Amino acid sequence: MTYLPSADHDDLRSVVRELAEERIVPRAAEIDQRAEFPWDLKELLAGQDLLGTCFEERHGGTALDGVAQCIVVEEIARADATTSLIPIVQKLGSLPILLAGNDEQKDRYFPRLASGEWLIAFGLTEAAAGSDVSANRMRAKRDGDSYLLRGSKRFITHGSVANVLTVFALTDPDAGGRKGMSAFIVETDTPGFSSPRLEHKMGIRGSPTAELNFDDVRVPAANRLGDEGDGFKIAMATLDRSRLGIAAQAVGIAQGALDAAVAYAAERAQFGQRVVDFQGIQFMLADMASGTEAARQLTYAAAARVDANATDLPYWTSSAKLVAGDTAMRVTTDAVQVLGGYGYINEYPVERMMRDAKITQLYEGTQQIQRLVIARQVLQRAGVAKRASS
């Protein structure tokens, strides 16, 4: 084993950083202000093969290891959190297919997703259910060799811009969410599908968060992932892995804020010296840097467990997301403090970063949910867990 990044990882970071600094940084403020999905940057990332990092080469992907995938997300998020969601959600939406899809389904969808020609989204959350996925109500009724999907989803990142979705719906409502849910691949040009509304958000404002309506959307049975009733399991296995992307995003946001704070403090003079020369500021920067580094290393450790398909990978990915999300919030808040009044206005990027950071404590499981997951593993290891009540 090694704790040092490989030369390939370093190269990858410098290449993505250069791209992000030259092409994404100049767009970030505008994307935030206009709350518009950055189609130009989606094309840019697609053209550089950065949307296909989780797919195999036979599907046109680049099959990067988990740490490398994190580095890509991190470096994009360092420039702009909104844009980093493009690769994050491309993987999030594809994970159910990666985990439970058959070869025919993979061959049908992965080439267009790996190339970035198509975008995918992950349709799990419902308005009434939220964190309690087992309370989902959307229905999928068998009708010959297809299913009719009926119901609605809310808070679906990229739901309005995706060409295809992985959607979770109850095939057996009587069995409840845990046992009666199934997963489907749904193309968004199918009649009956609509995206009537977007949320107005505090941060990641260029990333559309959509409400989705399914009005008897007909989905071929060939688009069901796994067996009927596998849905909950697939959703949980997906989230156990996908939250790593959020951890990487949070690390990137923190790094971006730290770098902006250092650059500002080195330029700005107060009371006859550079702000960066005040020991009080140096202590803040040191805490921001070491916290970000700790979050990064935990994220990479979790990525290695996901690659190895370790049995305790939820413990690792939830820990990474918990630590990284809280770190991003703290570091961006401190960055605003370092910039003083200038940190609070949109002339500098740190107030945007602070708004963006908040979401990493909320989505793909709130920090409280992460703690539940971690605690469950801790209790299991100690042999003191309650018996599961289903």
Place this chain on the structure above:
Amino acid sequence: MKIVVCIKQVPATGADKRYTDDLRLDRASAEAIINPLDEYAIEQALRLADDGVADVITYLTMGPESASEALRRALAMGGDDAVLVSDPGLAGSDEWVTARVLAAALDRLAPDVALMGMASDDARGSLVPGAVAAMRDVPLLSYGAELRVAGNEARVRRLSSDGFDWIAAPLPVVASLTDQVGEPRYASLKGIMAAKRKPLETWTLADLGLSAAELHGGALTRVTGARPPEAKPPAERVENVTPTEAAARIADWMAARKLI
């Protein structure tokens, strides 16, 4: 049609640049990149390959072992293979020696077109392309804003004093290009991965049939001193005044210096 793009590794703009005690640029101390103007030459070569005009693109550089990083970066953008000329006898080389070594390597590679950036970021003599052409006794197409190759002829579009000219010559040629050829592409992830598998050879002076003695010990010139530029006093500032006041202040400033 075969193109060799000659590139140079230089310290990044803004990187900490130092001279060693023997007044050579301390290349180990600075972040190194492909000379930005050479990236335009790479882009032009790759466009000719995209258009089916160029069949083979080889990158050539001269420098320490670490210069192979620049070659890998170039290969990640596209192209086929690369050659690094590296030899202890080349440390501190000047323009004549650089041209002499590149010319010898080009003799061996025998391209139809040898492409170079119009200048290097760290020393701006712009003499290497012309010196290489003269040494190889082939035409020089310099300062091209665009390069075209058709049949047995290459031509570049070059800014003239009052417009532009197309300068043409039969192959083989040496051409130097400006930043008007089009923005260099970014290396794609697949390009980066493919670059690791592309052939990269290292040649020594002996491989080129050159001796250190013949190269005058590596240079005809030497740096005898290095110092920071004269510190410029901070600018006198005119702020928060009306345009009319500003204009009067500027005019006074100019008058005091007998500029009007």
Place this chain on the structure above:
Amino acid sequence: MSTNDILFLAEFDAGQATRSALELAAGAAALAAQSGGEAVALAYGPGAADGAAGLGAHGAARCVVLGDERRPAVVHAPAATAVAREGALALLAPATPNGRDLAAALVGSLGLPAFGPVRAVRLVDGTLETEQATLQGAVITTSRPNEGAPSPSVVLVLANTFTPIEGGTGSAAVSTAPTDDGESGLARATIAESQPAEATVVNLEEATVIVAGGRGVGSQEGFGVLQELADVLGGAVGASRAAADAGWVPYQLQIGQTGKVVKPSLYIAVGISGAIQHRVGMQSAEHVIAINRDPDAPIGEFADLFVVGDLFGVVPALTDELRRRRGE
């Protein structure tokens, strides 16, 4: 003909020596006075034979005429023959595109040490020493030829490094370079096609006052405001790469790393942020005034006078003010 002579490239146009030829004549004369040799012009370009003797009034003792062509591809062969025969201490060449190409061809074909572009050249104890900005101006270095290096040393000289000698008299002894036999590879390059620009453009390298505009000028029309100021000052309009790329001015007016390198006595940078690539094209200007809306623009670091304000307010006001002072 002596090993202490100083050669210089003298380009002619319509029988007149160009500004660079006159500057180099002055520089060569000063060096020759120290070395105990003569300043010798290698004259080429349209009308070179007619104007050659006139260089005597500007410092040249002798003049070798290479022909009517100015393209380095053609001038190279007679120039190489003349340089080899003269056996001088140094050859001064203008740091223009053509000057560099011709110098490069001589370095390559004769195996000569090369220097520059330099901002100063002198003799120290009989040895040539040059001074140049290296690494984009981060370091000033001095250089000399190695012991035993062939001569002459080829020195690229930036415009306005030397001041032409005016009001001199005398005429240079004129000779003609032997005609060249055998075709050189370089000479196979020809002008296949020429397209003149829609409007004539000035030669920035010879301007003593330059009003240069950047991205902040915003449009082709915006440059009209700069032109008016330039007209009042008897200067020329230049531009940053951003402005040339935007198509607001022809590329002939671009100043910087990939454009012209200028050294006017007054440089007014208007709406130019001051990227390093621009800086290397104008850092030798004697006086620099910057007008910019952004108080933190990097141009402030190398301006002598930095005016923070809207260029469309300040520049017309300045034009008016200068007219008023002149009593117009």
